[in-house]
Amino acid sequence: MTRALTAKGAATRQRIVAGAAELVRTRGADQVGLDDIRAATATSKSQLFHYFPDGRAELLRAVAAHEAGEVLNDQQPFLDELGPAGTWQAWRDVVVQKYQEQGIHCPLSALTTQLGPADPGIRMIVADLLETWHTRIADGIRRAQGEGLAEPSLEAEKTASSILAAIQGGVVMMQATGNIEFLKVPLDAAIADVEPVAGV
Amino acid sequence: MTRALTAKGAATRQRIVAGAAELVRTRGADQVGLDDIRAATATSKSQLFHYFPDGRAELLRAVAAHEAGEVLNDQQPFLDELGPAGTWQAWRDVVVQKYQEQGIHCPLSALTTQLGPADPGIRMIVADLLETWHTRIADGIRRAQGEGLAEPSLEAEKTASSILAAIQGGVVMMQATGNIEFLKVPLDAAIADVEPVAGV
DNA sequence: ATCGGACTGGACTGCTGAGTCCAGGCTTGT
DNA sequence: ACAAGCCTGGACTCAGCAGTCCAGTCCGAT
Incomplete structure (x- = not known):
């Protein structure tokens, strides 16, 4: 599947994905053309097709995979530490702050609803992300139960x-x-069930 | 704002909006062109621009408004009856069933995330819908409190x-x-807080 | 009946943007 | 040094699609 890639080639590929992800996040997938990506990443048409032979669709799948990874990374290390008292609030604060910063620009929703319906590959990436996310939270709940x-x-x-749906729904409404x-x-x-808040 | 429209004209306009809404729901907004709408509604290019002078953008706003109305209509009369025992379950069943039927095809998400970012008019329509929806649910909660x-x-x-976010998030994940x-x-x-379930 | 304006058909224009092609530059192993 | 082949630049093709235009037809009021 993966071809021979020199270090330089890998770096260029990475630069393309990161640049494209940035554009997709801020403008929405359907507002980003290959020429935009080309301009933003200082590359040429042939490079895009060199690294992504299937063109735009393949590139966007790579963007989706990249963004899915970022979503979880942004929550670390808090996500993996869920369980003990205080960890839920800390994690919540990171999530809220992250989405507050992003505002309108949600990497996930940009991809799920814009490209998901048309591209099963992207749907699968998002489904995997949600499953992983869900598992991590569930693990945290079990640790919280272990701690009493x-x-x-x-x-x-x-x-x-429920917790994950609250986030997804909250983001949609926001x-x-x-x-x-x-x-x-x-x-x-x-999260009140796993970590009741004293004040407000 | 609204122009002189004969009964026939109004019917044609309505046919266009309904047909376009159907297409947008099943394919996603970016997969629907004016020619598709033309074919599906047995109209011509000039009719589309006759009824929607601003073209595609205006037509899609009309579709958004139409779909927003449908979302609430689909929940009636249950939504307005929320309060007494049993009404929450009845409403929940309708909502779940509706989205189960629609599957992938959610009229709202198709518009919010696909066109919302680019078109403030559509964002406003969605925001209005959410606000109305939210208000109706809150009214139901107050009635439930009145009933003890x-x-x-x-x-x-x-x-x-929380209830509304659970729906939105649940739909996204589904x-x-x-x-x-x-x-x-x-x-x-x-909804457990307003109508605890005996079983399960 | 007839006139104005709402309504309709369909060809035409122009642009945007994905994908192609090939000629040339740069790295790397031998 | 010197190929082999990964890497890059940019012009070109071509299809799809929003929007335009005009020549009509139909309807309703006077």
């Missing part, structure tokens, strides 16, 4: 679904309304 | 946000993974 923080009767998988409260409130409510 | 079903201490607005459980579980959890 959360009710042992709580079903980790289901609670993780994007449409511009109001970050639509992310904060549902997320706080969702 | 829900804790009086519950903040209606915040709880409504679209990506194909698993309807990602909608059911968070939604059930979110």
